[in-house]
Amino acid sequence: AQSVSQHNHHVILSEAASLELGCNYSYGGTVNLFWYVQYPGQHLQLLLKYFSGDPLVKGIKGFEAEFIKSKFSFNLRKPSVQWSDTAEYFCAVGLTGGGNKLTFGTGTQLKVEL
Amino acid sequence: EADIYQTPRYLVIGTGKKITLECSQTMGHDKMYWYQQDPGMELHLIHYSYGVNSTEKGDLSSESTVSRIRTEHFPLTLESARPSHTSQYLCASSETGLNTEAFFGQGTRLTVV
Numbered sequence: 001a002q003s004v005s006q007h008n009h010h011v012i013l014s015e016a017a018s019l020e021l022g023c024n025y026s027y028g029g030t031v032n033l034f035w036y037v038q039y040p041g042q043h044l045q046l047l048l049k050y051f052s053g054d055p056l057v058k059g060i061k062g063f064e065a066e067f068i069k070s071k072f073s074f075n076l077r078k079p080s081v082q083w084s085d086t087a088e089y090f091c092a093v094g095l096t097g098g099g100n101k102l103t104f105g106t107g108t109q110l111k112v113e114l
Numbered sequence: 115e116a117d118i119y120q121t122p123r124y125l126v127i128g129t130g131k132k133i134t135l136e137c138s139q140t141m142g143h144d145k146m147y148w149y150q151q152d153p154g155m156e157l158h159l160i161h162y163s164y165g166v167n168s169t170e171k172g173d174l175s176s177e178s179t180v181s182r183i184r185t186e187h188f189p190l191t192l193e194s195a196r197p198s199h200t201s202q203y204l205c206a207s208s209e210t211g212l213n214t215e216a217f218f219g220q221g222t223r224l225t226v227v
Contacts, residue, residue, distance in 0.1 A: 036218075102149075
């Protein structure tokens with residue numbers, strides 16, 4: 001069975017600091033990779049996705065993620081965070097062609113301080 | 115505006131009651147899903163459907179049941195609620211196709227007392 005590990009459960013940063021959230025998955029086959037974000041009181045929203053092609057993907061709000069197949073990783077990055085980025089971030093993995101039967105990580109709670 | 119709706123947002127109910135959590139989407143998606151999330155834990159897939167009259171159990175065993183009589187509607191039912199069912203339930207939908215993304219509702223936070 002697949003599993004997804006998010007190493008940072010709680011992250012506190014100051015505005016303008018750089019962000020990197022780790023995500024590793026265990027599955028030997030071809031996967032689709034996602035980062036979702038949940039702002040306080042709102043529903044899960046897609047931040048970015050990787051299906052194939054360029055392993056560096058760009059998402060909304062200045063976020064990007066890099067798929068490193070050899071490391072089974074899909075880390076999320078942002079060069080300069082803003083207070084409005086305070087949210088919970090979830091990494092998710094699905095089998096290619098498997099619909100959206102996703103396996104999620106436990107999430108990372110990010111707090112950005114002014 | 116196309117969206118996915120869940121009702122109620124919050125529900126506190128007594129043990130033994132039958133409950134139905136509603137999920138509707140106006141995006142015309144064939145695929146729909148239910149995920150369960152305990153506090154501080156991962157989301158786990160408990161049910162999915164690839165179309166009308168299609169329902170399958172997910173990775174996490176659940177005592178709940180689902181039905182898919184209409185494309186836009188995917189309700190989840192607990193025949194007899196127990197405190198162990200206290201959790202957040204998230205509904206999602208996606209287009210048919212090999213590589214698509216899931217769209218999530220706002221969730222129902224269920225507390226069984």
